[in-house]
Amino acid sequence: MTVKFSPISPKLPVFMHGADYNPDQWLHDPYVLEEDIRMMKLAGCNVMAVGIFSWSMLEPEEGVFEFAWLDQVLDRFAANGIYAWLATPTGARPAWMSEKYPEVLRAEKNRVRNLHGMRHNHCMTSAVYREKTTIMNTKLADRYSNHPAVIGWHISNEYGGECHCDYCQEAFRGWLKKKYGTLNALNLAWWTKFWSHTYTSWSQVESPAPHGENMVHGHNLDWRRFVSDQTIDFYKHEIVPLKAMNPDLPCTTNFMDWFYGLDYREFAKEVDVVSWDAYPTWHEATSEVNIASWFSFNHDMFRTLKHKPFMLMESTPSLTNWQPVSKLKKPGMHKLSSLQAVAHGSDTVQYFQWRKSRGASEKFHGAVIDHVGHEHTRVFGDVAELGRTLAGLTELVGTTVPADAAILADWDNRWAVNDSQGPRNGGLHYEQTVMQHYRALWQMGVPTDIVGSDDDFSAYKLLILPMAYLLRESTGSAIDKFVQSGGTLAVTYWSGIVDENDLCHLGGFPGPLRETVGIWAEEIDGLHDEQCNRLIMGEGAGFGGEYEIRDLCELIHIEGAETLAFYGDDFYAGRPALTVNKRGEGKAYYLAARVSDPAFYDAFYAGLVKEANVRRSLEAELPQGVTAQLRTDGEHEYVFLLNFSGRAEKVELPGEALADAESGAEVSGVLELPVYGVCILKRAASGVRA
Numbered sequence: 001m002t003v004k005f006s007p008i009s010p011k012l013p014v015f016m017h018g019a020d021y022n023p024d025q026w027l028h029d030p031y032v033l034e035e036d037i038r039m040m041k042l043a044g045c046n047v048m049a050v051g052i053f054s055w056s057m058l059e060p061e062e063g064v065f066e067f068a069w070l071d072q073v074l075d076r077f078a079a080n081g082i083y084a085w086l087a088t089p090t091g092a093r094p095a096w097m098s099e100k101y102p103e104v105l106r107a108e109k110n111r112v113r114n115l116h117g118m119r120h121n122h123c124m125t126s127a128v129y130r131e132k133t134t135i136m137n138t139k140l141a142d143r144y145s146n147h148p149a150v151i152g153w154h155i156s157n158e159y160g161g162e163c164h165c166d167y168c169q170e171a172f173r174g175w176l177k178k179k180y181g182t183l184n185a186l187n188l189a190w191w192t193k194f195w196s197h198t199y200t201s202w203s204q205v206e207s208p209a210p211h212g213e214n215m216v217h218g219h220n221l222d223w224r225r226f227v228s229d230q231t232i233d234f235y236k237h238e239i240v241p242l243k244a245m246n247p248d249l250p251c252t253t254n255f256m257d258w259f260y261g262l263d264y265r266e267f268a269k270e271v272d273v274v275s276w277d278a279y280p281t282w283h284e285a286t287s288e289v290n291i292a293s294w295f296s297f298n299h300d301m302f303r304t305l306k307h308k309p310f311m312l313m314e315s316t317p318s319l320t321n322w323q324p325v326s327k328l329k330k331p332g333m334h335k336l337s338s339l340q341a342v343a344h345g346s347d348t349v350q351y352f353q354w355r356k357s358r359g360a361s362e363k364f365h366g367a368v369i370d371h372v373g374h375e376h377t378r379v380f381g382d383v384a385e386l387g388r389t390l391a392g393l394t395e396l397v398g399t400t401v402p403a404d405a406a407i408l409a410d411w412d413n414r415w416a417v418n419d420s421q422g423p424r425n426g427g428l429h430y431e432q433t434v435m436q437h438y439r440a441l442w443q444m445g446v447p448t449d450i451v452g453s454d455d456d457f458s459a460y461k462l463l464i465l466p467m468a469y470l471l472r473e474s475t476g477s478a479i480d481k482f483v484q485s486g487g488t489l490a491v492t493y494w495s496g497i498v499d500e501n502d503l504c505h506l507g508g509f510p511g512p513l514r515e516t517v518g519i520w521a522e523e524i525d526g527l528h529d530e531q532c533n534r535l536i537m538g539e540g541a542g543f544g545g546e547y548e549i550r551d552l553c554e555l556i557h558i559e560g561a562e563t564l565a566f567y568g569d570d571f572y573a574g575r576p577a578l579t580v581n582k583r584g585e586g587k588a589y590y591l592a593a594r595v596s597d598p599a600f601y602d603a604f605y606a607g608l609v610k611e612a613n614v615r616r617s618l619e620a621e622l623p624q625g626v627t628a629q630l631r632t633d634g635e636h637e638y639v640f641l642l643n644f645s646g647r648a649e650k651v652e653l654p655g656e657a658l659a660d661a662e663s664g665a666e667v668s669g670v671l672e673l674p675v676y677g678v679c680i681l682k683r684a685a686s687g688v689r690a
């Protein structure tokens with residue numbers, strides 16, 4: 001069966017390739033604008049994100065609008081087969097607005113209002129900012145919604161941050177009233193009797209502050225949820241006039257890597273297509289494995305948000321200018337890094353920015369066109385080559401990534417676990433823990449989804465819960481059902497500890513999962529940085545050895561599970577550290593400690609993947625640092641072999657019929673991957689093969 005998503009825009013049913021384009025910096029020089037078009041075509045660029053920070057050029061004075069320059073840019077695009085993601089300019093506001101209406105500026109946690117400046121410095125609640133946004137977006141929609149070059153809306157830019165002004169305080173209270181109904185319910189949920197924090201009037205409730213309330217976990221958690229919701233609400237406010245004018249134009253906003261401040265899983269419900277900005281800081285180390293697996297994780301997460309192809313809205317064609325040290329991309333890395341995004345489900349490769357600025361903060365950030373102004377540069381060559389590659393891969397547009405494995409990673413869990421105050425304030429290493437589990441799957445080339453509690457787990461074979469500290473009863477039930485119906489579950493220490501209000505589950509951890517995993521976690525021991533323990537494998541796990549443990553060790557009791565490994569040291573030496581519980585048709589593993597040795601995860605997941613019959617992209621031995629990823633349309637499969645090891649590598653291919661997707665040539669035997677090499681292999685889909 002063919003399963004293919006429609007292209008993001010019917011006007012451009014190919015891979016989108018392009019950049020943020022800020023011609024407003026160059027209007028004084030028509031030659032530059034002419035040259036841009038010539039070189040866009042030369043670079044195989046078919047799309048630009050235009051006008052992202054153009055408010056002061058579009059409305060130089062309050063109520064005075066200037067669109068002639070943008071008309072010209074877009075008309076020129078249309079005449080040359082180039083398309084635009086047209087931006088709403090709300091990521092930064094003109095100075096006249098801040099001066100006349102200071103309320104549009106943010107107030108910080110300490111309640112002091114910011115001065116004009118920077119970007120992303122506006123209050124999402126301010127009625128004035130919302131009104132100005134509506135006026136601007138209505139004008140843009142009126143004028144450009146049906147422009148032949150426009151294929152969608154790029155809403156604002158990298159939403160983030162929070163505001164503590166009086167309007168936001170009032171909105172927070174309103175949000176809480178809607179959620180809890182009564183103050184009594186809020187007091188119960190926040191456990192306010194502790195330290196005499198009970199509220200007797202809504203007006204007493206404020207956002208957390210460094211010089212005020214900041215240790216009530218339920219309060220902190222609700223503030224984060226509110227900030228996220230308020231930002232999403234602002235986005236929804238932005239798109240009203242756009243959708244009214246032409247509902248068919250897709251809207252997106254550019255997300256950032258596993259951004260802390262916004263629940264993107266909620267946000268994704270409101271966008272038509274997910275897009276994000278990926279800036280891997282390549283070449284920090286000889287091996288790129290850490291960075292590569294982190295960016296793969298993010299690509300997987302952004303794909304899973306809507307379970308469909310996403311957009312790489314920004315990346316750098318060469319270097320960034322915000323790292324401590326700005327490294328150039330070594331030869332090969334541009335293609336590898338770009339196709340990494342494609343391998344995980346991106347249908348676009350886009351950059352920041354098209355042409356280097358002459359001045360201001362990002363003048364040394366990588367761009368397609370350098371200050372020299374012509375196309376005879378290494379970077380331009382890399383970009384143009386990628387343009388040709390993408391043009392040859394059109395058949396992949398809309399294909400999906402078939403994942404049998406999933407990792408649970410909720411935003412509110414992340415917020416809650418990092419705010420838990422114990423058992424290890426010196427570092428719980430939640431994100432690193434998630435990555436330790438993910439990386440083992442990545443190394444085996446297992447297509448993996450990154451899911452949230454409300455996702456449907458039934459289609460997966462393997463579900464992993466790293467530190468699922470905040471776990472709702474309902475999620476526990478859904479997970480238990482998953483196991484009972486034959487799924488394989490892997491849960492770690494410090495899971496099932498609190499509910500959605502950050503109130504501890506009573507009656508024994510891991511709370512809602514206690515019966516599923518068949519253990520009771522009685523206590524948890526925090527280890528100092530220099531302390532460690534050992535996990536000693538016993539019988540029945542299918543692999544042996546001893547592995548180093550750091551950070552956290554839970555002392556668990558068996559309640560039906562079988563012990564697979566023991567602690568090696570301390571007063572709990574000999575007690576269970578890894579268990580498995582047979583439940584219904586499935587199995588639930590419980591890892592009681594933070595194993596620090598990656599070899600453990602490699603061996604553990606190799607066993608689970610085999611046992612649960614989890615699909616790998618390629619049944620081959622992959623050298624360390626080489627991963628395989630998979631996209632399919634149901635009839636054909638495209639296996640991306642990506643070499644991040646920093647060395648030339650060889651992969652012995654399985655005996656199936658494979659072709660090089662770029663050249664069409666048959667491939668068999670040993671495949672040689674150069675340093676930073678990437679190869680896309682095409683084969684018939686497994687169903688079709690069988």
Ligand code: GLA
Pocket residue numbers: 157158277279314320321352362365
């Ligand atoms: C972000 C922004 C861009 C630019 C780049 C630089 O992604 O959206 O405007 O500042 O970073 O890396």
Ligand code: ZN
Pocket residue numbers: 106107123124125126163164165166167168
């Ligand atoms: Zn505000």
